[in-house]
Amino acid sequence: MHGRPRPPVGEPEDPERRRASEKRLSLFSRLCNEVLERRAAKRYDAESMMLAAKLLEQNPEVYTVWNYRREALMGILKGEQGDETAAHAAKSELKLTETAIRKNPKSYAAWHHRKWLVALGVAPLKVELQLVTKLQEMDSRNFHAWAYRRWITAKAGTSPRREAQYTMDLINTNFSDYSAWHARTVLLPQLHAVMPATLQKPVPAEDSPSNAYLSQTASVEASGVVPSSAIEQELDLVEQATFTDPSDQSAWIYHRWLLSQSLERYQDAQRCDAPQQDTAYHELQAVLQREICRCESLLDAEDDRSKCKWPMLTMARLLELRKSLHARQGAERQESDDEGCKRRLEQLYTELAEVDPKRKGYYDDALAGKASVLVRQWT
Amino acid sequence: MTRVPESRRELLIDKHADYIYNYGQTKDSFEFYATEHFRMSGVYWGLTAMHLLGKQHMMDTAAITDWVLSCQHANGGFGGSERHDPHLLYTLSAVQILALCGALNRINKEQVTQYVRSLQQPDGSFAGDDWGEIDTRFSYCALSCCKLLGQAQAIDVKAAASYVASCQNIDGGFGCTPGNESHAGQVFTCVAALAIADSLHLLDKDLTSWWLCERQTESGGLNGRPEKLQDVCYSWWCLSALSILGRLSWIDQEALACFILNCQDENRGGISDRPEDMVDVFHTFFGIAGLSLMGRCNLEAIDPVYALPETTTRQLLGK
Structure with a gap:
């Protein structure tokens, strides 16, 4: 078990603790059995969904139960039962995934469910970016959060310049933030590249007044290689970090x-x-x-x-x-x-x-x- | 170097074998339910560890085979256990277990590879299941699975390799999708995937190996990423990749072996992530597998690419 200390050897087990753990086992096994039986019976009623949510809140990695929820919710989220029902379902599903991610920020299954919701268009990208930023404040090295952030910013068309500034802020707070340094190795070539695909991307509202991103990238050399002036700036940054x-x-x-x-x-x-x-x-x-x-x-x-x-x-x-x-x-x-x-x-x-x-x-x-x-x- | 208590200087083979055996028998624990969705992998870890320890005779292979078959779905894929949906992760574990049990003839190989093939995307990557999560772990699962079944031609191996190569970062490591941070677990899956696809030329061997050898910390143990804590599981993830790349000598093997031995629970058997933590079958397997890769403790040799005993892969693949 990651990071859980070994229980001492030879000490008689505390009867109260044993009773508590037996109770925990019995409640949890009953919940697992109940949810998986309902799943097998393809029961998609509100009570079944509530039990499924309860299980996922405790154990976000049970991928089958996320599949169960997706089967149940797909039609609803697409508006088959009206807009209001869809909006309500989206809101509660977003809340559930957030709870699950907070419970286990390294749960592949919970992050994937969140992406599924975003892909259905039920989550505003701006809110998602704020949420992931908040989660990264709790652990700036979480690679699931970083992967999600990259996915969201690509979808939202957030400028690499803005994201590069975000990594800069992280590095200034903590020079050992390897995840932030890594992110720069991905962002800088993007920032300095002039590729037709980049130019064809819709310019997001935040950048449109000055068209900053477009005008600045259009003037640099047609290459994915970082220009020497930028390399020099980065070398200076490294010098600061390594002197510290x-x-x-x-x-x-x-x-x-x-x-x-x-x-x-x-x-x-x-x-x-x-x-x-x-x-x-x-x-x-x-x-x-x-x-x-x-x-x-x-x-x-x-x-x-x-x-x-x-x-x-x-x-x-x-x-x-x-x-x-x-x-x-x-x-x-x-x-x-x-x-x-x-x-x-x-x-x-x-x-x-x-x-x-x-x-x-x-x-x-x-x-x-x-x-x-x-x-x-x-x- | 970390001092190793006398009782832990040797690999406690019998204690670990008993621990693994009992893991399969205990059905009334919280862990049994909490880990149900990945039991297929748990059984694979346990059974492979038993083979490496030379204790496979303690396992009821007939019962295990029946159980594995009971987890197969109509589409050919296997679930993490009877009540769980098919997924590539558990399909590979199931194939590995059946290979260990000499029971691959009990499944319809074309049906399983058809399932794997259905998950390959136009860019060469693989989804884990029908719900579309993409990850280089699944590329490895797909390649290993098809190769073990003698069906590599069923998938587009070249596209699979080029997707994996596109996930290499500037530090030589690999991430789960392009642009994502390197992680030693991912490095194993990507290096091994490229090895299966006969495409190791696509990676920068020295750079990858150097990043991997930098994972060894003062403790002798290996971590998964820079500035992180050491953990026994990386004795497999980093070491297998270094072994595939022929650079095992770039780390201090003696110090690593001591670290692994120091993570044994000398009373109850099993190996934990770090000394004095609770043991589990996952770390027990990876600790033993790491020792096997380094040729220590008279263990059966493990194949660094397929994570199966060499005797098994030699039989199946003639390598």
């Missing part, structure tokens, strides 16, 4: 993605003419140089090596990337530069295996060039 807590992996995993975006921009430019290629090369060079300096200053500021895992690992990857960029560009290099880089990588990975011995196998492979988490993208 250099051992928090959320921002560092995001950082790896930003580097891969810079790399992708450079690779895209290889298809263009020489001046553009040149600009892209210098752009990537500059990013690498600055990030190497940032890691260096983090490492300088911390004497305790056990707290330096992430800046060390990132440093190693930056050096590998720079080395391979130079090799690719045929840049003039002294043999001593390569030797120095090799020694530094050896030193970094050896030290990493010491401060983070659980992943020694990975660091060994990385040093041997058998694990490439960033540079592999060249090919």
Whole structure:
């Protein structure tokens, strides 16, 4: 059982507790039997529905009983018994799913039932967005809530800019909110992409006065890759987070993605003419140089090596990337530069295996060039 | 490293076998009713664990087979138990149990695959049942089920694989649908699905494996997502994926084995999510399966893709 402590061994069971648990069992088993018998008999009357709701409030994961309710409600919600009955049924069903989700926020079945209701058009999207925001305040890492939020915002045509701001607020409250960082990796390419499908989407009322979303996205490059100015802003954000807590992996995993975006921009430019290629090369060079300096200053500021895992690992990857960029560009290099880089990588990975011995196998492979988490993208 | 009490340094094989055996016998508990809707998976976890422990002879396979067959519906799908609706999750569990019992000849294989096929969507994804929930877990269920039944051609394997690949995130992990956050459980289903579809080239192996090895915490146990607590069940989800990708050496196996052994209930048998928590059959299976993947405690070997003993998959698939 997730997170439930083991009962002590050998202690005689408290008779009162035993009676209480017997009563609980008898009530619950009776309710289960009653509901499933009514289901088998296809009874869709009000009393049966009330019992089904009672069961789901206690155990939201019983998918068959949600199926039962859908069978009973489908026609009603579509207005077969008049608008008033439909509205009433929708209201109480929304209330039931909210109760069930609050009882078990990780219940796949309860979230799915909510989506079913929304898909039928009985729930205003604005209210849904408010509800899920409230639920995310209780647990900002709940991936069911995030999935629901993505679904609702896509349906409502909420602008990626607005959602990106939401993730920004979460990150500013808590730099370790990995879910929010992840959401940015999905939102930023959307925000900067100009794809016909995005432009054809109806512009939601909230954005129409200035047409902000349309006008801003229409001016950026025709690519899903995040523009370099945005990457730079994001790198600054990561710098803030990693200076606050250099051992928090959320921002560092995001950082790896930003580097891969810079790399992708450079690779895209290889298809263009020489001046553009040149600009892209210098752009990537500059990013690498600055990030190497940032890691260096983090490492300088911390004497305790056990707290330096992430800046060390990132440093190693930056050096590998720079080395391979130079090799690719045929840049003039002294043999001593390569030797120095090799020694530094050896030193970094050896030290990493010491401060983070659980992943020694990975660091060994990385040093041997058998694990490439960033540079592999060249090919 | 976490200190392991002396009594827990070994896998308490007999105690776990008794615990699992009794789990199947106790019908008057609150848990029995509360878990009724996924009993098919419970039986699969228990039976597979018994095979890994070499204690399958304690189980009444004839009775289990009859019970599984009693949960099949007219459309070919299986429910979580007799009184529950058909669903892909339990259809796979049912097929796995029947494979373990050597009873796949008792079902009409075409009928079952027809059910699975009916749930595939135009984009290659799978719904869990007729009510349309989409999730990469169901892609795995569909692929594994059809392959075990020797009917992979019944579904569009290529489309299934490309949908799964579309759920890969920038951290190398996978989510339940495109754009959703990576989760180790989902990583197992997606990596194994791609393995079945012979499409592992669609993923970035090093990146995925690196994200997975970062799941190991100070305790030696593995978590399911960054900044979360370790839990024995990820000894299966993360480890099976690392094993499929050939990167088991990227974590500290000794520390993980200690963590799992430390989660045993040495008095009543069974394994829990974390030390001193209440045990259940789900964590008991995943703990034992994790130890088996690491080749520890003289357990039967488990197939990381199909989550069945290797002897079973070798017989069925000749691998």
